[in-house]
Amino acid sequence: xxxxxxxxxxxxxxxxxxxxxxxxxxxxxxxxxxxxxxxxxxxxxxxxxxxxxxxxxxxxxxxxxxxxxxxxxxxxxxxxxxxxxxxxxxxxxxxxxxxxxxxxxxxxxxxxxxxxxxxxxxxxxxxxxxxxxxxxxxxxxxxxxxxxxxxxxxxxxxxxxxxxxxxxxxxxxxxxxxxxxxxxxxxxxxxxxxxxxx
Amino acid sequence: xxxxxxxxxxxxxxxxxxxxxxxxxxxxxxxxxxxxxxxxxxxxxxxxxxxxxxxxxxxxxxxxxxxxxxxxxxxxxxxxxxxxxxxxxxxxxxxxxxxxxxxxxxxxxxxxxxxxxxxxxxxxxxxxxxxxxxxxxxxxxxxxxxxxxxxxxxxxxxxxxxxxxxxxxxxxxxxxxxxxxxxxxxxxxxxxxxxxxx
DNA sequence: CCTACCGATCGGTAGG
DNA sequence: CCTACCGATCGGTAGG
Numbered sequence: 001x002x003x004x005x006x007x008x009x010x011x012x013x014x015x016x017x018x019x020x021x022x023x024x025x026x027x028x029x030x031x032x033x034x035x036x037x038x039x040x041x042x043x044x045x046x047x048x049x050x051x052x053x054x055x056x057x058x059x060x061x062x063x064x065x066x067x068x069x070x071x072x073x074x075x076x077x078x079x080x081x082x083x084x085x086x087x088x089x090x091x092x093x094x095x096x097x098x099x100x101x102x103x104x105x106x107x108x109x110x111x112x113x114x115x116x117x118x119x120x121x122x123x124x125x126x127x128x129x130x131x132x133x134x135x136x137x138x139x140x141x142x143x144x145x146x147x148x149x150x151x152x153x154x155x156x157x158x159x160x161x162x163x164x165x166x167x168x169x170x171x172x173x174x175x176x177x178x179x180x181x182x183x184x185x186x187x188x189x190x191x192x193x194x195x196x197x198x
Numbered sequence: 199x200x201x202x203x204x205x206x207x208x209x210x211x212x213x214x215x216x217x218x219x220x221x222x223x224x225x226x227x228x229x230x231x232x233x234x235x236x237x238x239x240x241x242x243x244x245x246x247x248x249x250x251x252x253x254x255x256x257x258x259x260x261x262x263x264x265x266x267x268x269x270x271x272x273x274x275x276x277x278x279x280x281x282x283x284x285x286x287x288x289x290x291x292x293x294x295x296x297x298x299x300x301x302x303x304x305x306x307x308x309x310x311x312x313x314x315x316x317x318x319x320x321x322x323x324x325x326x327x328x329x330x331x332x333x334x335x336x337x338x339x340x341x342x343x344x345x346x347x348x349x350x351x352x353x354x355x356x357x358x359x360x361x362x363x364x365x366x367x368x369x370x371x372x373x374x375x376x377x378x379x380x381x382x383x384x385x386x387x388x389x390x391x392x393x394x395x396x
Numbered sequence: 397c398c399t400a401c402c403g404a405t406c407g408g409t410a411g412g
Numbered sequence: 413c414c415t416a417c418c419g420a421t422c423g424g425t426a427g428g
Contacts, residue, residue, distance in 0.1 A: 030228035031313070034423060046424075047397050055423065111309075115229070149390065152375055155368075155383040162364030166356040177350055185353040192347065193391025232407060244408080245413050253407065398428085405422075412414085 013051045016041055020058045021104040029059060029112040056117045059108070063116060066109035067127050069098065074134055084142035089191055091135065092160060096186055099167040100179045110165055132157050139194070148194045160190055211249045214239055218256045219302040227257060227310040254315045257306070261314060264307035265325050267296065272332055282340035287389055289333065290358060294384055297365040298377045308363055330355050337392070346392045358388055 019040045023032040034055055038045040052058055073094050077087050098106050113124055135157045142148030148156075163186065170182055177185070217238045221230040232253055236243040250256055271292045275285050296304050311322050333355045340346030346354075361384065368380055375383070 028226065028228055028312070030226055033421080035421085044398055046399085046426095049424070050397070114226070149386070151386060152379065152383045154371075155375065155380060156387060158364040158367050159361040159384060159387055162367070163357040163361040165363075166360030169356050169360070170353075173352075177353065181350065182353060185350045186357060188347070188349055189354060189357055189391040191391075192393075193387040193389075195390075231405080233405085242414055244410095244415085247408070248413070400426090402425080403423100406420080407418105409418080410416090 016048060016051055017058055017061055018104070021062050021108050024059065024062070024108045024112055025104050029055075029108075029115040056115065056120075059112060060116060060120045062105050063109045063113050063120070063124055066098075066102070066105050067124065067131075069102075070094075070131060071127065074131060078134065078138070083147065084138060084145060085147050085191070085195070087138050088142065088148075088194065089187060091138070092164070092187055092190055093183065095161070095164045096167065096183045099164055100182070103167075103171060107165075107168055132161070135160075142194070146196060149196050151194075156194065159193075163190060214246060214249055215256055215259055216302070219260050219306050222257065222260070222306045222310055223302050227253075227306075227313040254313065254318075257310060257314055258318045260303050261307045261311050261318075261322055264296075264300070264303050265322065265329075267300075268292075268329060269325065272329060276332065276336070281345065282336060282343060283345050283389070283393070285336050286340065286346075286392065287385060289336070290362070290385055290388055291381065293359070293362045294365065294381045297362055298380070301365075301369060305363075305366055330359070333358075340392070344394060347394050349392075354392065357391075361388060 016037070020032070020037055023037055023040060026032070027036075034048060035045045038048050041048065074091060077090050077094075080087065080090070082090070113128075114121075116124055132154070136153040139148060139153040139156050143150060143153065167182070167186075170176055176182075214235070218230070218235055221235055221238060224230070225234075232246060233243045236246055239246065272289065275288050275292075278285065278288070280288070311326075312319075314322055330352070334351040337346060337351040337354050341348060341351065365380065365384075368374055374380075
């Protein structure tokens with residue numbers, strides 16, 4: 001019975017976090033009220049606090065959940081032993097798919113993290129900085145091996161990540177091309193942009 | 199004397215709008231309070247209302263100021279008679295420079311426009327939609343003429359605009375490369391990504 | 397999970 | 413341009 005209660009609590013909490021992600025994306029963290037979140041979930045605002053600690057802690061859970069997924073993936077890729085350009089492509093594809101399939105949380109983590117409270121704000125910034133550094137290192141390897149054109153790796157990372165963030169506009173548009181087509185088009189442009197000119 | 203008074207009023211208003219742009223960028227529109235804006239400007243909150251109508255109207259002024267600059271520029275480029283790839287490059291360079299030199303307003307117009315009130319929200323969305331359509335048309339011309347690789351033009355626009363939005367991260371980073379280098383690197387990657395593979 | 401409620405802060409107005 | 417102030421809304425707590 002204790003087990004059942006715990007698992008119910010857990011799923012309730014996750015429902016709240018998922019609803020919050022959608023709400024934070026739509027309205028922005030500051031403009032999204034706990035009252036509107038409660039309405040979405042179907043309870044009174046005060047009842048939310050039986051499952052979550054506070055509004056900023058919800059944001060923290062979203063941001064760190066997403067961050068750990070990307071850190072796991074880059075770890076796998078670094079250890080893959082594939083060629084650099086393949087590694088860049090894998091990572092880009094992972095970002096694109098996350099942005100398509102796990103849109104609400106990824107978007108919130110990308111755009112609303114600045115409302116994190118300390119010490120989470122600093123921790124998140126640091127994770128982000130290290131992630132980008134590792135991404136830049138993969139690109140640097142590609143330059144060293146002559147697979148990637150002579151560019152500033154940090155700038156390349158910046159372009160990649162933000163370009164992929166643009167999928168937000170795709171979600172909002174009518175007459176979308178398919179997710180598959182979107183992925184192929186983005187990969188084509190971005191990878192082509194990195195390749196050595198011959 | 200009336201003329202002097204008016205010109206003083208105007209510059210006071212523009213000071214408020216510039217301060218607001220910086221504040222909206224730093225805190226986000228919702229989190230930025232009129233009281234903190236007043237503090238920045240050096241008056242009491244209530245005194246702001248002698249120069250501006252309301253908080254959302256400040257946002258409107260920022261967004262439409264920026265939008266009209268981009269609309270002017272794309273107009274000039276469409277009429278230039280240059281080759282397609284040159285047109286794309288000109289437009290990208292304009293975006294990059296605006297993002298570097300007119301950062302606060304451009305960033306706010308890019309990220310905070312969703313807090314616009316009707317009817318401005320709809321008007322802004324429509325201007326944006328048309329702008330992107332014109333940008334996509336330039337790329338479509340390039341594809342038709344065989345200068346640009348076979349990709350979805352709307353996706354290409356999405357990538358370009360959001361990649362350039364990434365300059366925000368450049369502003370925030372220490373150890374920046376120079377603005378000039380940034381521009382050249384971004385142009386290199388983005389234009390290279392569009393070009394026909396040979 | 398709800399009712400009742402709190403202190404803080406918000407955008408904005410009245411009046412001078 | 414300021415003092416004084418308003419109603420609305422916010423995140424969150426007490427107590428059951």
